[in-house]
Amino acid sequence: xxxxxxxxxxxxxxxxxxxxxxxxxxxxxxxxxxxxxxxxxxxxxxxxxxxxxxxxxxxxxxxxxxxxxxxxxxxxxxxxxxxxxxxxxxxxxxxxxxxxxxxxxxxxxxxxxxxxxxxxxxxxxxxxxxxxxxxxxxxxxxxxxxxxxxxxxxxxxxxxxxxxxxxxxxxxxxxxxxxxxxxxxxxxxxxxxxxxxxxxxxxxxxxxxxxxxxxxxxxxxxxxxxxxxxxxxxxxxxxxxxxxxxxxxxxxxxxxxxxxxxxxxxxxxxxxxxxxxxxxxx
Numbered sequence: 249x250x251x252x253x254x255x256x257x258x259x260x261x262x263x264x265x266x267x268x269x270x271x272x273x274x275x276x277x278x279x280x281x282x283x284x285x286x287x288x289x290x291x292x293x294x295x296x297x298x299x300x301x302x303x304x305x306x307x308x309x310x311x312x313x314x315x316x317x318x319x320x321x322x323x324x325x326x327x328x329x330x331x332x333x334x335x336x337x338x339x340x341x342x343x344x345x346x347x348x349x350x351x352x353x354x355x356x357x358x359x360x361x362x363x364x365x366x367x368x369x370x371x372x373x374x375x376x377x378x379x380x381x382x383x384x385x386x387x388x389x390x391x392x393x394x395x396x397x398x399x400x401x402x403x404x405x406x407x408x409x410x411x412x413x414x415x416x417x418x419x420x421x422x423x424x425x426x427x428x429x430x431x432x433x434x435x436x437x438x439x440x441x442x443x444x445x446x447x448x449x450x451x452x453x454x455x456x457x458x459x460x461x462x463x464x465x466x467x468x469x470x471x472x473x474x475x476x477x478x479x480x481x482x483x484x485x486x487x488x489x490x491x492x493x494x495x496x497x498x499x500x501x502x503x504x505x506x507x508x509x510x511x512x513x514x515x516x517x518x519x520x521x522x523x524x525x526x527x528x529x530x
Contacts, residue, residue: 289314295350297374298396302350304328313350345371369394392417415440430455438464462488486512 293304293313299320306316306328318326318335326337328347335343335352345356351374352358358367358376369380376382376397382390392403399405399417406412415426421443422428429435438450445464448471452460462473469475469488476483486497492515493499499517500507511518 290316293350297351298372298377299374302374304350318350 289307289309290305291308293308295302295304299322301321303319304313304316305319307314312330313328314330316328318328320326324337324339326335326341326343328335328350330347333345333347335347337343340361342359342361343352343356344359345352346354348354352371353373354371355369356371360366364385365383367376367380367382369376369382370378372378377395379393380391382394384390387408388406390399390403390405392399392405393401394403395401398420400419401417402415403417404412404414405417410431411429413422413426413428415422416424418424422440423442424440425438426440427435427437433455434453436445436450436452438445438447440446444467446466447464449462450464452464452469457478458476459478460469460473460475462469462475463471465471469491471488472486473488474483474485475488475493481502483500483502484493484497485500486493487495489495493512494514495512496510497512498507498509499512508517
């Protein structure tokens with residue numbers, strides 16, 4: 249009588265062999281990782297910046313990142329070159345300047361490849377913050393204070409066409425006291441709110457010498473004010489609506505005629521339900 253082959257023993261032997269191979273391979277991977285991690289100085293570092301968490305994997309020497317890759321929460325990544333004090337972003341952007349604890353911190357220069365914009369100035373916790381100069385690809389230039397990448401505080405914005413605004417900013421808009429000068433010489437001095445002229449006592453002077461002192465609401469003359477025509481010397485003092493003489497007011501002629509005090513509507517004098525046209529302030 250012949251004995252049957254012991255298939256169960258063979259299966260156990262094969263399983264044991266594969267398990268040993270797997271464990272040896274796993275140990276080799278772990279040892280390789282540990283060698284790279286500790287022997288060659290590669291580490292994983294994490295820091296919290298003003299824009300969220302930054303994860304670094306690369307070479308570290310004496311606790312400082314030397315070279316490697318930075319991973320940001322918004323799926324952006326950049327290569328670090330500590331010797332050149334530079335960051336090279338995957339989209340082509342380049343940062344050159346002070347790097348502290350994996351973050352842009354201190355004075356530096358940021359060049360944006362896609363837009364062509366360039367910023368030179370202060371960074372805090374990986375954000376554009378402090379005083380700096382932002383040059384836009386269209387020729388506009390801003391010099392002044394910024395917070396988290398936005399114009400915030402006092403600054404000067406020069407448009408490519410020659411217009412200039414100097415004054416207070418908030419959330420990238422003109423807010424607070426400032427002066428806007430047009431390239432033709434006209435200018436406005438007064439308060440802004442949400443990027444528009446809003447002031448009870450603002451001042452506007454045109455390139456032809458005409459002046460207006462009074463109320464502005466959402467960029468237009470609205471409320472009480474005084475308009476003086478430089479070329480003819482006439483003056484109007486009273487109510488305005490949508491940039492025109494509208495409401496009660498007094499019109500004074502330079503030629504000596506008796507001043508008119510009464511009602512105006514849409515830029516003209518209203519007399520006994522008739523309208524006499526007068527030169528208006530545009």
